[in-house]
Amino acid sequence: MKTTLMTTNEAIDPVFIFIFGASLVLLLGITAVMIWFVYRYHRSRSPKPTSAAEGNFWLEAVWIVLPTVLVLAMFYYGWAGFMSLRNVPAGAMAVDATARKWSWNFSYPGGRNSPKLYVPVGKPVKVNLTSLDVLHGFYIPAFRVKRDVVPGMANHVWFVATKPGSYDIFCSSYCGTGHSQMITTVEALSDEKFSAWLNEPTAAAPPHPGLKLLEQYGCLGCHSTDGTTKVGPTFKRLWGRVSVVLTSGTEHSVTVDEAYLKRSLAEPNADIVKGFAPAMPPFTLKDAEVTTLVDYFRSGGAAKGAAAVDGKEVAQKKGCLGCHSIDGSKSVGPTFKGLYGSQVKVNKGGKPLTVTADIPFLKESIIEPTATIVEGYQPIMPPFTDLSAAEIAALLKWLEELK
Numbered sequence: 001m002k003t004t005l006m007t008t009n010e011a012i013d014p015v016f017i018f019i020f021g022a023s024l025v026l027l028l029g030i031t032a033v034m035i036w037f038v039y040r041y042h043r044s045r046s047p048k049p050t051s052a053a054e055g056n057f058w059l060e061a062v063w064i065v066l067p068t069v070l071v072l073a074m075f076y077y078g079w080a081g082f083m084s085l086r087n088v089p090a091g092a093m094a095v096d097a098t099a100r101k102w103s104w105n106f107s108y109p110g111g112r113n114s115p116k117l118y119v120p121v122g123k124p125v126k127v128n129l130t131s132l133d134v135l136h137g138f139y140i141p142a143f144r145v146k147r148d149v150v151p152g153m154a155n156h157v158w159f160v161a162t163k164p165g166s167y168d169i170f171c172s173s174y175c176g177t178g179h180s181q182m183i184t185t186v187e188a189l190s191d192e193k194f195s196a197w198l199n200e201p202t203a204a205a206p207p208h209p210g211l212k213l214l215e216q217y218g219c220l221g222c223h224s225t226d227g228t229t230k231v232g233p234t235f236k237r238l239w240g241r242v243s244v245v246l247t248s249g250t251e252h253s254v255t256v257d258e259a260y261l262k263r264s265l266a267e268p269n270a271d272i273v274k275g276f277a278p279a280m281p282p283f284t285l286k287d288a289e290v291t292t293l294v295d296y297f298r299s300g301g302a303a304k305g306a307a308a309v310d311g312k313e314v315a316q317k318k319g320c321l322g323c324h325s326i327d328g329s330k331s332v333g334p335t336f337k338g339l340y341g342s343q344v345k346v347n348k349g350g351k352p353l354t355v356t357a358d359i360p361f362l363k364e365s366i367i368e369p370t371a372t373i374v375e376g377y378q379p380i381m382p383p384f385t386d387l388s389a390a391e392i393a394a395l396l397k398w399l400e401e402l403k
């Protein structure tokens, strides 16, 4: 397929060659004349000035007009190239790029997210740039585009990949310790391969079988999955939550884990969640059903099978590994290795505390990183508000296994 569209390379390269060529000609010309003059007008050859010219109108006219024309030509070409970079061709595919310390995320209109920028060959792509924290720079040398990504400001670039292949993307503005790791690629694929990639069924996996059980037993009449409180507490982000319960009249807090869930199902009135009536009827469920439900809550309702979320993958995709190591070494943040279950010295609201890194603590550290700050580290971890419950559950499970 041949398009008449001018690519960013075609817009920029001639300008570069023109300015580079003009500079080269001037450099060589001036150097040559200078060397010639050094030789020709050496004191031994012409000890006394012989001419006392008053001026030369034509010579002066030429050295004013020629450079003016040259500089204006450079301006004109530069401006035209800049305009082609700013004017996105109609019908460009839009992709949202989000920069954060220290990773890129690309999200597509269909809801697909990726740490690499996949694009179809031969189609213009418009990349909308936003930053979640500090100033970054979006830079693809292969397509001659480079643009600042400024927090709170909408910006964009566009380009066309004319050949399939993998092209580097860099961050071009120093943005902290992990700046040099803020690297990813453009993956230019043929049309068929690109649409196959875009429509990979990661998003539309079949629902978790636990959801069917919740419907079948009428749990959803009293419990929501979206965070709203009904007759009972919501199931949203239930796993790992700290519930304040009343056990035979005494108040204490429990962490929602497997044992607690099993007890809540078998004897709903053993622990009554504070602020709720003891309205939940006991259910006699088969063991397999209980296992399915526990798994449903553990995974935050994520679909099973091929699409099951992998904690390590989430950590990579969301850029956690830019600040946290998994081999025990200290990085910008504490290492994940051996973190689960360890004693952590933290600062909470200005007070030093030692806490056990259990599921609720880790969960809070991820959702609300500034609530407790680990001693010896800067409070620079960004809040990850874009993590789904399933992703958080996968991260927690992975951290638990990483000990």
Ligand code: HEC
Pocket (backbone or CB within 6 Å): 214, 217, 218, 219, 220, 221, 222, 223, 231, 232, 233, 243, 256, 261, 264, 265, 268, 269, 271, 272, 273, 276, 277, 278, 279, 280, 281, 283, 293
């Ligand atoms: C008639 C309404 C009703 C139905 C039906 C019901 N629940 Fe409940 N559930 C409640 C109430 C009210 C509470 C809070 C008081 C308590 O702890 O007993 C609760 C508490 C819970 C808790 C503890 C939540 C927490 O935040 O600690 C779990 C887990 C739970 N229910 C699971 C289920 C499951 C699974 C089903 C279906 C098999 C179900 N419920 C059906 C009303 C209901």
Ligand code: HEC
Pocket (backbone or CB within 6 Å): 101, 102, 315, 318, 319, 320, 321, 322, 323, 324, 332, 333, 334, 335, 339, 344, 357, 362, 365, 366, 369, 370, 372, 373, 374, 377, 378, 379, 380, 381, 382, 384, 395
């Ligand atoms: C910009 C760097 C940065 C990124 C990205 C980042 N973190 Fe952190 N994280 C930190 C720093 C610094 C600390 C220690 C200070 C604090 O407690 O906030 C920390 C603390 C933590 C803790 C508590 C550790 C402990 O020793 O108690 C957990 C858990 C954690 N991060 C998980 C994550 C997860 C999961 C992600 C990805 C979703 C992530 N972090 C992304 C910098 C980062």
Ligand SMILES: [Cu+2]
Pocket (backbone or CB within 6 Å): 099, 102, 135, 136, 137, 171, 172, 173, 174, 175, 179, 182
């Ligand atoms: Cu950056």
